[in-house]
Amino acid sequence: FSEQEVKEAIFSLEHNKAPGPDGFPAEFYQVFWETIKAGLMAMFHDFSKGNVSLFSLNFGIITLLPKCQEAIKTYLSAKCELYNFHKSSTSRINKVAKKIIQPTQTAFLPGRYILEGVTILHGTIHEVHQKKLNGDIFKIDFEKAYDKVKWPFLQQTLRMKGFSPLWCNWIQQFVSGGSVAVKVNNNIGRYFQTKKGLCQGDPLSPILFNIVADMLVVFINRAKENGQIQGLIPHLVKDGLSILQYANDTILFLEHNLEQAKNLKIILCAFEKLSGSKINFHKSELFCYGEAKSHFE
Template identity: 40%
Template sequence: MWIRRDIGPAEALSSKIQAQGLSVEGLDWSPISKESALRLDSPFIEEEISKAIFQLDRDKAPGPNGFTIAVFQDCWDVIKEDLMRVFTEFHRSGIINQSTNASFIVLLPKKSLTKKISDFRPISLITSLYKIIAKVLSGRLRRVLHETIHSTQGAFVQGRQILDAVLIANEIVDERRRLGEEGVVFKIDFEKAYDHMKWDFLDQVLEKKGFSPRWRKWMSGCLSLASYAVLVNGSVKGWVKASRGLRQGDPLSPFLFTLVAYVLSRMLLRAEERNMLEGFRVGRNRTRVSHLQFADDTIFFSNTREEDLQTLKSLLLVFGHISGLKVNLDKSNIYGINLDQVHLSRLAEMLDCKASS
């Protein structure tokens, strides 16, 4: 039985997971090495803190405390001992005090005429001290991601370029067209990608990938201790605590998102291994490629069999259910290769997405 969006979500999704084995159990987690885990936990040193400070944009809008990064850069020799004490305490406790982890939310208009709240884009203004802590942590994390993130992800991994994924996708589509084989490219849109991520799922991913309890505690401190107030016409309106999601502007956010997106990639690769997804066969060796990821963008390559596309939709629903990263099918697009528009429209209707020529 195929899941429709109007079926009771818990029952339908649970049945689908059990019937086809689409859960995260038994995935290849590709954990980081024990040596890398130890390096992540090592005491902070003055050199890496200084490097992080001078890599940050000095004039970006400040958070609630009003200090820009320029203050830390210009006064580094004066404040470095105090900053070292802050990092030493964070290394020990994993706790960032409330004033340091506070953010202002500013609503920026997406277009000139704004009528609805959806016409605005929320941006977090983070304190400079938190940004420095997160920049140091993200620098450490960036150096180990290549050990644990699959080659289908082209962004935020050391040694990889986002342009690689664009070029590979272009070559894959060109070859399919040249061979005259039918196929579809499905580009998905995550619904408020950073806002909906479940923290408990992120922690599970970190644990499975070999990150230490100390590192996981640090990540929890960065995320769960954050508080927000909305800045309206220069006035602060209320303070609230977050219960999920990542902050736009937080140096850690793209790397943590990449770790969670890895799970979707592994679910797709396992479906390939079980011949539930075919993908495209490319190159002389007819290598199978089912998807590419670059940051929060994911594109899928599929034949036109309805069974394969139904499996793909199931995987996306399951992944959204467990991670919080739900796909906005209304804003997702399917593109046909050597396919007539009528057939493409039928497949788009089945996926509840848009058909694009």
């Protein structure tokens, strides 16, 4: 990592955020950059050479936050450490993200915009209505998507995408080498190691999740090539439009065909099993168009 990369990563961190267990917020690194940069860069260089383990640095505190009044369940929000390493790594990965992640994904990628997916979805629904085409649209929500990612699947995906063994090892240390403790009533419990998932609030997590989620697109594209499923509006989109993604929010498009629906279910089940993801059917929806709508009703 160059000094300029590390500096840009540090100065892009937001202000007025709660510090991690070490007590140093982003403002500390920014204000005292000239004083600490030599030691910080030495640590980066040692890490790049494999001489520094992140285990002693990679720890955080989980604060319990009820998301509704009179909650009977508790949801976890983790504050991750190593922002300097993670932010710098994110900047590097973002430079190649558009080459390794399908254009159907529009979240957290430089040069892609939220409205791309919305515009395509609106145009597709308009075309289906206007031409009275038969088709099904599935809105899929993955439950606690970041928390359920399997680390071995992430590593396999990174290798398939062409990441070097060095980068795969770095990312493995980032996501799996840390420890966390739970804070209750201002008391911090014992630290323990997590076994899966990506840390909420970590600048590296969105791009890593997109890389994992992109494998669903790969599965669907292969099924299309094998004639197992067919997307909508093939007269406008080559081989038909089959999927749009915004982070873990996924929309699937399918011809109204029972056999194809079964094949799609197999694909989703396989992706769940391999990646660790779980479809939240309470938040998922099915929309039918044309004759398919009358069959559904």
